[in-house]
Amino acid sequence: MKKNSNVLVAILFLAGAASAQTTWKIDKGHSKVGFSVTHMVVAETEGKFNDFEGTVVSKTEDFNGAEVSFSAKVASINTDNERRDGHLKSPDFFDAEKFPDITFKGTLVKDGSKYKLKGDFTMKNVTKKVEFDVTYGGKINTGRGEKSGFKLTGSVNRMEYGLSWANKTPGGDLVVSDEVQLIVKVELDKQAQ
Numbered sequence: 001m002k003k004n005s006n007v008l009v010a011i012l013f014l015a016g017a018a019s020a021q022t023t024w025k026i027d028k029g030h031s032k033v034g035f036s037v038t039h040m041v042v043a044e045t046e047g048k049f050n051d052f053e054g055t056v057v058s059k060t061e062d063f064n065g066a067e068v069s070f071s072a073k074v075a076s077i078n079t080d081n082e083r084r085d086g087h088l089k090s091p092d093f094f095d096a097e098k099f100p101d102i103t104f105k106g107t108l109v110k111d112g113s114k115y116k117l118k119g120d121f122t123m124k125n126v127t128k129k130v131e132f133d134v135t136y137g138g139k140i141n142t143g144r145g146e147k148s149g150f151k152l153t154g155s156v157n158r159m160e161y162g163l164s165w166a167n168k169t170p171g172g173d174l175v176v177s178d179e180v181q182l183i184v185k186v187e188l189d190k191q192a193q
Contacts, residue, residue, distance in 0.1 A: 024148060024188035026054040026070075031186040033072055037158075038177035047088075049102070051076035056108070056188055063136065063148070064110035068117060071103045092165035093158075099124045108134065117152060123161040130156065132182065146190035155179050 033052050039045040051073040058066035074096040077088050089096040106119015115134035120127050137149030159166075159178050 021057055021059045022193070023191040024056040024058070025191055026052070027147070027187040027189050028052065032184070034183045034185075036181040036183065037179070045079060047077060047079035047085075049073065049076050050078050054186065058108075062110060063108050063115070066108040067106075068108055068119065069103075069105050071101050074100055074102060093163045095124060104130075106130075115150075121156065123156070124163065126161045128156075128160060130154070148188045148190070150186050150188070152182065152184040152186075155181050 031052075032048055034046060034048040036044050036046045049072040052071065054068065054070035056063070056066050056068050060066070074094045075089060077085055077094070077096075079085055079088070088094055091098070101122075103122045104117075104119060106117055109116045109118060115136055117132045117134050119130065121130040132152050132154030135151045135153075137151065139146060139148045141147075157178050158164075158176075158180050165176070
């Protein structure tokens with residue numbers, strides 16, 4: 001009987017080790033959720049969201065297959081221009097009062113030395129499948145905990161999510177481009193097991 005219980009303990013231990021996972025949370029003080037749009041055809045205007053959170057849950061050391069969840073509060077949008085920020089929060093764009101969150105849920109996939117983030121991106125209650133390029137910065141033990149870093153780049157078409165304000169220049173071009181470039185830089189803190 002003792003031999004059988006030892007085998008059972010070994011199986012349970014191996015099953016637990018196989019399913020071990022690590023949880024990481026965004027360090028907001030060392031991260032930035034930014035975006036950029038073409039303005040008046042000739043220049044770019046940048047902005048960011050100041051209130052956001054995210055979690056990465058990985059079963060592998062290199063984050064391949066990690067589950068990623070993220071959300072940003074629309075009302076925290078900041079383009080260094082109060083009037084423009086107010087317009088962006090209005091129904092012309094994000095309608096922050098009615099749709100307070102932008103969210104993402106998906107998976108980080110490693111292909112050779114490169115990564116892709118694939119999943120569901122939701123803005124203004126519209127969800128679409130997306131794929132973003134990701135650069136993995138590595139891991140470091142700071143002596144006070146473990147950190148890792150990633151940079152995400154990609155784009156979404158704002159019109160597909162109902163951000164449909166479309167004023168035009170005298171030449172007929174859009175004042176604000178349809179394509180929104182995303183530049184997200186995150187530092188993650190490993191959570192205690």
